[in-house]
Amino acid sequence: MTKRILIVDDDPVQRRLLEEAVKRFGFGAVVADGGEQALAVLNGPDAADIGVVVLDIVMPDLDGMGVLTRMREAGITIPVIVQTGQGGIDTVVGSMRAGAYDFVVKPVSPERLEVSIRNALKVTALEGEVSRIKRFRSGTLTFSDIVTSSPPMERVIRLGERAATSNIPILIEGESGVGKEMVARAIQGSSERAARPFVTVNCGAIPDNLVESILFGHEKGAFTGAVDKHIGKFQEANGGTLFLDEVGELPAEVQVKLLRALQEGEIDPIGARRPVTVDFRLISATNRRLLDLVKEGRFREDLYYRLNVFPIWIPPLRDRREDIPKLVQHFIARFAAEEGKRYVNSVSPAAMQMLMAYEWPGNIRQLENAVFRAVVLCDGECLTEDEFPQIAYQTQGSAQPTGSPSLEPAAAHGGPSEPSRPAASAPVPPQHAPAAPAPGDSSRQTPFGFLRALDDTGHVRPVDEVEADIIRIALDHYRGRMAEVARRLKIGRSTLYRKVRDYGLDAPADDEAAE
Template sequence: MAQRILIVDDDPVQRRLLEEAVKRFGYRSKSCVDGREALEILTGSAQSEIDLVILDLMMPEVDGFQVLKETREAKNAVPVIVQTANGSIETVIEAMRAGAQDFVVKPSRPERLQVSITNLLKVATLEGELTRIRKHSEGTLTFDNIVTRSEPMDRVLRLGERAASSNIPILIEGESGVGKELIARAIQGSSERRSKPFVTVNCGAIPDHLVESILFGHEKGAFTGAVDRHIGKFQEANGGTLFLDEVGELPLEVQVKLLRALQEGEVDPVGARKPVKVDFRLISATNRRLIDQVKEGKFREDLYYRLNVFPIWIPPLRDRSEDIPELTRHFLARFAAEESKPQVTGITSDTVNMLKSYDWPGNIRQLENAVFRAVVLCDGPSLTCDDFPQIAQATDTPMSYAAAPSVGKKEPQADVYSSSLSVASKWEEQQDEQFLHVEAVSAFDAEQPPFGYMRSLDGEGHVRTLTGVEEEMIRTAISHYGGRMTEVAKRLGIGRSTLYRKLKEYGLEETPENKAAH
C-alpha cells in the first residue's frame, strides 16, 4: 500500500492539482478544505494513517501556522511541507520554527515537490528506525514503535498492551520470523519494568548438559570445569524480564526447576546450599504448538498451564500482506543508509505487488533479508523486480535480463552488463558476451527443487556425480547474477579463466549456430 499524503488547502483548483501530482508520484492522497478539518485528522485516532502533509499557510479561520502548532503539541511528528504565495524569508523562518520541514512557493513545480516529498519520507522512516534502535537498546520500546497497518496485528498489539499492565506470565506463539521477541520487548517497554534488564535465552541453542547451569547458575566447584561462580539468566533478569525463546526445547528435567521458579519465585543454582530469591517477569515463546508436545509427552502439562496464562498468537506475514509495503519501506530506509546508497529511495508498484503475492515462509525475517540483498543489488533510484531474483522466480515474475538479445540488436541489459566490465580487458568482455546466454536451470520444473536448492539424488535414486552438481551450480549462478561473469566467479570462489574453462568443459559455450538462432 502506497504512503498517504494529506493535502490541506482551501483553494479547490490547487487541491485538485496537488491530488493529481501526488497520484502521479505513486502516493495516495487525502484532502482537507480547511485547517480545522486537518487538525481533526492530525490530532485524532487517524493520525497514524498520514505519512506526510502538504499544508497551505494562508487559510481562513484556522491557518497553517495554527495547524502546525497544534499538531506538534499533540506529539505528532509527521513531516510537513508548507506552501505559500509569499516566499519571504520571514515567512519561511516562522514556518520552520512552527515545525515545518520544507516549503514550496506557489505555484510549485512538480519536480521540486516530488524531490521534497521523497526526501522527507525517507528521512522520517530513517528517524523512526533510529528511534526504534535506541529504544530497543534502552529497553523502552513500545507498541507505538512497531511497524504495522493490519487488523490482525492491531489485535495482537491491543492484547500486548493489556498484558503489559500486570506481571502475568505470557506465552507468545507464532512461526519463526514473525517478531515474537519484538512483541516481548514492547510488552516490557510498556510495563513498569521498562528500562530494567531484558534477558533473552534461546532454549533451542543451548546444549542439554549446559541448560541448567546457564539458566539457574552454578557455584564454584559444582562440577568438573566449574572454576568460577556463575550467575544464571534468572538472576541476570532480576527486576526485569526473562524471555525464553523456543521454550518447548527445554529438557524435561529442566522443566521441573522452571516450574518451581515460577511458583516460588526462587531458583536453585547448581551446587548451591540454598535457593536464591528472584523477581522477574517471564515471557515465553515458541514456534510449535505446545499443547501438541504435551500430548506427545515432550512437555510437562503442569508447566504448560503455568506458562499459558496469557496466550498471544502472532499471525504469519502471508496473512497480513498489507504490512508488506510498510515493512519494505522501513527496511529500505535502514539498509540504504547502512550501505551508503542514498540514491535508493523507493520501490516500484510492480515490485510491491510481487512481494505481496509471495507467501514468505520465513516471515518478516525473510523479508528483511530480501530487502537487504535488493538494496545491495540496486543500481537505480528504486527497487525493482530484478533486485529480488529469488522472489521473482518463486512468483513467476518476468525479469528484464531473462530475455536473450536478438541478432544485431543490443538490449538495455547488455548495456548495463558491459558497463560493469569497464575495468576488464577486451578479451574478458568478449568472453562474457559469449557465455551471457547460457540457459539457466529452471527453478520450478516438475523434476527440479525450488530455486536455491539442489537435488542430491538423480532420477534413479542414486547420488548425483560431482560433475553434474558443479554444472548445475554454475548454471544457477549465471542465472542468479544475470550473466555477470565477474560476480559469478567471485561468488563461486574461482577465477574467471577457470570459470570459462569449466563452461567449455561442460559444453555450455554458444556455437555460431546457436548464436544465429538468437
C-alpha cells in the first residue's frame, strides 16, 4: 500500500488544495486542521501508514514548531515538510533545527511539493534499509523489521514474539523463499540472546561425509586430512542461536548426535576424549514436512518430536498478497540505492496489478530478484510492465517477450537485454508443449519454461545436450540448492555433482541460498 501524506493546516482552502495535489501525485491523504489533531493521528493506530507530514508553521493553539517539538519528544521520526507564508531565515533555521526535513513557502508549486515528498520518502526508505542491515549483521533484528501487513504474517509474528521469551526449540516450516531465516533472526533479536552469535548451517548444502565435522568439529589427527583442530558450528553458536536450515537433509548418523546435543546440552567432536558442553538456542527450518520424512523412514521420529516443540508455519506469498506492494517498495528503495538509480522510486498501477496477480512460486526471493532486474532495466522514475517481461508473459499468457532470457545453452548465463512488450501472437497453454519449429527455422524463440527438442537444423538434439540444459535450468530455478535439484530431478546428489562436473556447468560455491 502506498504511504499516505498527513496535511496539517488550519486554512480549509489550503488543506483542500494540498489534498487534491497529493492525490494527483498518487498518494493517499489524511488532513488535520491543527497541531493537536495531527499528533492524535501520529500517535494513533494508523500512524504506520503515514509517510510524510506537510505541516503549516503558523496555526492557532499548537503551532508547527510545537508539533515538531512534541514529535521529537515522542520519538516520531516521520519526515516533516514545513510550509508558511513567512519565509524568513529565522523561521527556516528554527524549523530545521526542530527536525524538519524540508521547507517550502506558500504558495508552493505542485512540482516543488512533489519533488520534496518523493525525496523525503526515498530518504526514509534508505535510512530504514541501512538500519535494518546493521541490525541484521549485529544480531539485533526484530519483528518490526519484517516488511508485512497481512493477517497471516501477523499470526507468525505473534508466535515468534512468544517463542522469543524462552529457549524452547523452534521448527519453522514453509516453502523456499518465504523468509524463514528472517523470522529466525527476528526471534533471536527479540530474545535475551540478542547480539549473541547467530550461526546458520544449511544442512542440504554440506556433503554427507563432512556434515559431522562441520557441525560438531574435530580434533587434530582425528582422520586423514585433519591437520588442525576444527571448532564446529555448535561451539561457534555457544551462547547464541544455531539455525539449522533444511534440517530434513541431515544423514541418519548425524541425527543421532543432534538428538544427544538437544537432550544433554553437550556434543562429541570427532576424535575428542570427552564431550563438550554447549549453550545454544536451536531453531530449525525446512521447506518439506518433516512428518512425511518420518513416515518414509528418512528422519528419526524421536528427533522430530524434539525439534517440533514450537512449530511456526510461514504462508507462501500467494496466500498473503497484501504484502506484495510493501515488499516491492522496499526492494525498489534498496536496489535503486545499490545500483545508483535513485530516480527510480515507484511502480505503475498496471505493473503492480500484474505483480499482485502472479502466483510467485519462488515467493519473496523470486519477487526480490524480479524487482532487482526491473530496477536495472528501468530508465525512468517508475517501473512498468515492460520491466517485468517474464512475469508479464506468465500472467498474460502471451508469447515470450524478446527481452526475456532464453533457456537455450548459449543464453543461460548471459546478461539481461532490453525488454519489449509481449508480442501479439497466440498464447501457448502452459500445460502443453509448444509446436516444434520447422527445420532450419531458428527465428522462433522457445517460450519460457520449455526446452528445445530440435536444433536449428530441425533435427532432434542429442540426449546429453538436453540433459545438460535441464540440469542448468534446475540449478537456476532452485538457486543452486543441490539437494533440492537432486530431489526434483529424482537422481542422487553424488550423481548430480558428477553430471555438473562432466557437463562443465557452473554450480554456485554457496550452493544453498539463504531462506
